[in-house]
Amino acid sequence: MNPATIGRGTVEGVTQRGWPPIRRRLWQRGYYEHVIRTDAALDRIREYIVTNPIRWAEDPENPNP
Numbered sequence: 001m002n003p004a005t006i007g008r009g010t011v012e013g014v015t016q017r018g019w020p021p022i023r024r025r026l027w028q029r030g031y032y033e034h035v036i037r038t039d040a041a042l043d044r045i046r047e048y049i050v051t052n053p054i055r056w057a058e059d060p061e062n063p064n065p
Helices: 003-016 039-058
Strands: none
Touching: none
16 A cells, blocks of 8 residues: 555545544654665565564653563
8 A cells, every 4th residue: 555545545534434533643763765775675675564563662752672
């Protein structure tokens, strides 16, 4: 699902279904899109996805270390 679809669905939900409006930032800070151009880049991204939850316990932004 792309951001435009999410945004459209949010607007529809708020205007047509009576959902309460979102009053805070919706997107993750520092978010950016990235085109995966090589198998090596894909492997690095896969490694990050697998190991990132393991590193959460040591993350300074983790509220429950």
